[in-house]
Each structure stands twice: as structure tokens, then as C-alpha cells.
Amino acid sequence: MRLVLLLGEDIAQSLGAIYTLRDEIREIVLLIDNNKEEQRRAFRFKRNLQHFSKKLGLNWSVDTETFYETAIESIHNLYKKVTKDSMKVIFFSSDANAAPTIILGSFFLQNRAALLSYDAYDNTIFKIENGRVTTKSADEMDIETYCSMLGYEIVEYIDEKEFIKDKESVCKLFENEERFQNVRRALLNNSKDFPYNHYNDIMKLLNRIDILENNKLKYEHNKRRLQGQLFEEYVYWKCKEAGFEDVKMGCKIDFLAHSKEQSHVINEFDVLFIENNRIGTVECKYVHRLDGLSFVYKYDAIVDYFGRTARALIVNIYQREKRKGQEENFYNSVLKRARLGNVRVYTDKVFDPSQFKKHLNWMKS
Incomplete structure (x- = not known):
């Protein structure tokens, strides 16, 4: 034919x-x-x-x-x-x-x-x-097939096999997220005065997933996982729970894979999935301060690589401190700018699975 x-x-x-x-x-x-x-x-x-x-x-x-x-x-x-x-x-x-x-x-x-x-x-x-x-x-295409037809190449991603053994413990950490946030902040700040013995449930979970050993950071590179990757893993499982078949975490894509030019355009996606041949990506930010407008512009541009039907969600979880001069990461004007494109923002003090699911439903619509 x-x-x-x-x-x-x-x-x-x-x-x-x-x-x-x-x-x-x-x-x-x-x-x-x-x-x-x-x-x-x-x-x-x-x-x-x-x-x-x-x-x-x-x-x-x-x-x-x-x-x-x-x-x-x-x-x-x-x-x-x-x-x-x-x-x-x-x-x-x-x-x-x-x-x-x-x-x-x-x-x-x-x-x-x-x-x-x-x-x-x-x-x-x-x-x-x-x-x-x-x-x-x-x-139905998987992510690799979709990318391949557009001339893109998946350079690297974190295989689910590498973190599936910790799924139950990671999910329990975020079921007790406020307590986890307190311990996480103390560990990252190397706090000596923090009452760790009041958080035995969280400490046991962190020891179980090899972040800690004898209640101390086991390796220096575990800070990276504590800073953000644990949250990415949790969001990954929530996307799988929502029914997305092909989901990848830490997915790096070369958008000029078959170009004759030596320069390449590589972007990393915290969580990437495909549903009904439409790409969705979730950017996970577990940080207090970031430039919300820059992130909206960035993802509005990046998602265009996957076509008009693709959508992006920025998730920013952080404790708001009511101090003079303390500003929101995403003003109302920034949220409105996001809605002009195929980008949405979910921001909160703690992660609410029901609110996250509403945003995933928008990505499916």
C-alpha cells in the first residue's frame, strides 16, 4: 500500500x-x-x-x-x-x-x-x-517507539528494577510526609540538635532503603536521593497506579539523535509516560525556592517536541514560611501563563494524592 x-x-x-x-x-x-x-x-x-x-x-x-x-x-x-x-x-x-x-x-x-x-x-x-x-x-505506542518515529533517542533512564524493592517503604514515607520532611531537612542540614529519637518510624524506613546506616547518611551520594529522587520515585508509583502503561523515570532524550551535526539536544524528564499515543511529563520539585516562571516557559517549550497533544505537569512541594519577603514560587500570573500552553502546576505543602490525580486526569483529557 x-x-x-x-x-x-x-x-x-x-x-x-x-x-x-x-x-x-x-x-x-x-x-x-x-x-x-x-x-x-x-x-x-x-x-x-x-x-x-x-x-x-x-x-x-x-x-x-x-x-x-x-x-x-x-x-x-x-x-x-x-x-x-x-x-x-x-x-x-x-x-x-x-x-x-x-x-x-x-x-x-x-x-x-x-x-x-x-x-x-x-x-x-x-x-x-x-x-x-x-x-x-x-x-498503542510505547515511549521508545513514539520517540523513534520522531527521530529522538532515549539515552538513559532509571530502570524500575533498581528501586522497586523500596516501593512499600517510599510510599510509607510520603504517607507520613510532614514527619519525613522534618527528618529530611535535619539530615540535609546536618543538624546535631534535631530530636531524631522522636521520629523512629521515619528513621527505620530510611535505614531500610539504605539512605541511612545506624541513623547516619550511608553514602554522600544518598543526599541526591534524599533531596529529590525519593519524591520522583513516589510520583512514578502514583503515575503507575493511575493506569499509565509505559512510565519512565529519569529519562534522558536526545532530540537530535540522527542529526549529522555534532551538537545534540538532550533533556532529562523526571517522570515520562504515554497514554493513547500522547506524551505526558511530570517535573518533580521538592524544594523551597525556584523560579516558577522560568520553569513554565521551559516546559512549555520542551513539551512542544512531542507535538500539540503532549502535556506537562510541574509538581512543587515545599513548606511555606510566613516571613516578610518570603514569596510564592508560582504567582497567580504564572499559573495563568502556564494554562495558556499545555502546562499545569500543582503546588502544596504536602503531596495530596487526590489533587495529583485530578491533574493526571487533565493530562488524559
Whole structure:
């Protein structure tokens, strides 16, 4: 089958349909108008699809064809070129401009060819063929597959096997979070006067997960886990509990993995998951002070790498101290700015699983 794909601005919105048809596809023809930026994007996508096809042993042939958006004759000639033989053809307009979609669609329908549409928010494929409309859910991708189709590469992540043995103890720590916060603060500040003997329940749990040995920090690098990774582990388990199938922690992704340039763009995500072929990320900040606006701008930009359907949640848990000059990490104006994009912020004194679940439901919607 030859998939004729009219590319739109958001390439990610085509992935679910292409992946579902992967075993039927023999050729992919990417249609692009005579615009330099669109051509650069199309050639990158062509390279990514070729790499993905080779990786899965699919052996797709991937080509590009250019047309002039305002010239009907140019579009018609293109249609004749992609339907020149007896191979079955499916026309797929992915987030593309309306004019070429309507014109090309009419040519294909006149000759009883199949048309495809994909609702990336609902993960549903619509197919028009022989006057009938059929629908089906797109096949589910895992994070690695989604990234691979966009030309990204997972460089590193923390395997669940490395911390699953501590799951019960970590969850108990956060069930008693205010007490845990007090002990954590004292340990990180190397406090000698703190009444550790009043917190035997917390101390036992920290000894059990090898943060402490004989009530003292076992290794210097355990500070890193105490400072933030324990919270990331807890959030990871809450995401798994919410039903997300593929969840990764400490996931580093190279966004220019197959670029010929030597420079690479690598970002680390505290918690990354995929649901119905839509990426979600949770940034976990267990700190008192941070620049909320900078984080909102950062994640609004980063989440765009995964397409318009991707969403990001920033979770900041910290004890607010009512002192003169003590400011909120996230002002109302910052929260409003976050809502303009695909970013939300959950901030509180202690982590509330019910509130967190509400934010996860937004990420699923």
C-alpha cells in the first residue's frame, strides 16, 4: 500500500495512524508545498521514518513530492503522479491546510480511493472508502517507539528494577510526609540538635532503603536521593497506579539523535509516560525556592517536541514560611501563563494524592 501523506505543521499528529498501518505500508509519499521551512521539516521526517522502518525491518520506501499550494494544476499533476500504477493508495491529510486537503481529497474520492483522518486527541482513525466511513482506535505506542518515529533517542533512564524493592517503604514515607520532611531537612542540614529519637518510624524506613546506616547518611551520594529522587520515585508509583502503561523515570532524550551535526539536544524528564499515543511529563520539585516562571516557559517549550497533544505537569512541594519577603514560587500570573500552553502546576505543602490525580486526569483529557 502507498500512503500519500499531506504533511501539516504538527508531524506528531500523524504518528498514531502511520504506526497502525505499519505492516500494510510499502511506500510513503510525503507531500509538501514549496516552502523552505516545510521542506526542511519534511526531509527530517523522511530521514526519521527511514531509520524507524529499518529498525523494525519494515523496509518502507519514503519519498517527498513538492507542489504549489495555490496552483490547482500543480496539485492535480501531483495526484496523477502518486496514482500512476495499480498499487493501492490511501490519502492521509495530517493536520494540513484546508485548501490542498479539500482539493486532493476530491480527486481521490472521485476515483474511489481511500481517505484517512486521525484524531490524535482521541487516538481514533477515520477511514472513508467506497462511500463508507469506518473508525478504529490506533495501535498503542510505547515511549521508545513514539520517540523513534520522531527521530529522538532515549539515552538513559532509571530502570524500575533498581528501586522497586523500596516501593512499600517510599510510599510509607510520603504517607507520613510532614514527619519525613522534618527528618529530611535535619539530615540535609546536618543538624546535631534535631530530636531524631522522636521520629523512629521515619528513621527505620530510611535505614531500610539504605539512605541511612545506624541513623547516619550511608553514602554522600544518598543526599541526591534524599533531596529529590525519593519524591520522583513516589510520583512514578502514583503515575503507575493511575493506569499509565509505559512510565519512565529519569529519562534522558536526545532530540537530535540522527542529526549529522555534532551538537545534540538532550533533556532529562523526571517522570515520562504515554497514554493513547500522547506524551505526558511530570517535573518533580521538592524544594523551597525556584523560579516558577522560568520553569513554565521551559516546559512549555520542551513539551512542544512531542507535538500539540503532549502535556506537562510541574509538581512543587515545599513548606511555606510566613516571613516578610518570603514569596510564592508560582504567582497567580504564572499559573495563568502556564494554562495558556499545555502546562499545569500543582503546588502544596504536602503531596495530596487526590489533587495529583485530578491533574493526571487533565493530562488524559
